[in-house]
């Protein structure tokens with residue numbers, strides 16, 4: 107029997123754009139804070155891996171200015187295209203299966219990508235291999251096993267249903283080869299790659315307005331799989347979406363672990 111390790115939340119779905127917008131609103135400030143801590147400046151060359159949407163690519167392009175350059179790659183870059191401009195190149199590229207770009211970078215970043223990639227260690231090595239001396243690698247990934255619940259304060263059937271839907275999502279992710287405890291492994295991977303000045307921290311939204319559109323888009327994207335596998339019924343999905351839209355849930359996301367480290371000079 108073979109395991110399907112293709113990316114679960116395919117970008118060709120209409121809801122992918124809504125997910126990217128919500129992910130940006132939730133996490134771009136966290137990522138930009140990492141880049142600022144690295145000292146991102148005009149003229150830097152950056153590689154945004156598994157870019158997804160366009161907002162973060164645009165923000166990085168603004169920071170590096172016209173003398174800098176941003177390479178944004180993804181296995182499906184349809185939603186990245188609005189970021190196209192003079193100092194941005196958008197390319198279809200698989201971070202594990204394709205050779206890394208034949209150039210070196212001041213900053214390489216991947217957020218919520220490696221957790222989905224079956225050959226994630228190879229992907230990590232590919233990213234680290236193209237750092238300039240003194241260049242920074244920033245990898246941010248969720249660790250759902252640290253905190254798997256959708257609603258951490260369970261006080262009724264609405265929260266129980268929300269947590270069952272989230273558990274089903276995790277089952278689907280695992281079935282595609284995702285490592286649900288990947289985030290915690292990142293600091294060790296940075297050390298083993300010989301990177302210096304390694305710093306790791308976590309951001310854990312417990313109730314954030316953007317968790318609502320993120321949940322709606324994710325559930326709409328996966329409802330067929332969830333129903334076909336008997337994880338939830340169609341009525342339960344409708345009930346859950348009604349609870350989410352009605353603001354009756356404090357929806358959380360798993361901790362996202364952000365790690366940065368730099369190649370020795």
Ligand SMILES: C[S@@+](CC[C@H](N)C(=O)[O-])C[C@H]1O[C@@H](n2cnc3c(N)ncnc32)[C@H](O)[C@@H]1O
Nearest residue numbers: 113129156157158180181182200201217218219
């Ligand atoms: C959860 S989304 C995150 C998007 C964006 N980085 C963000 O944080 O908003 C994962 C992205 O990784 C891309 N992806 C998945 N597997 C990939 C691979 N092997 N190589 C490059 N990109 C990949 C997907 O197409 C998708 O755009």
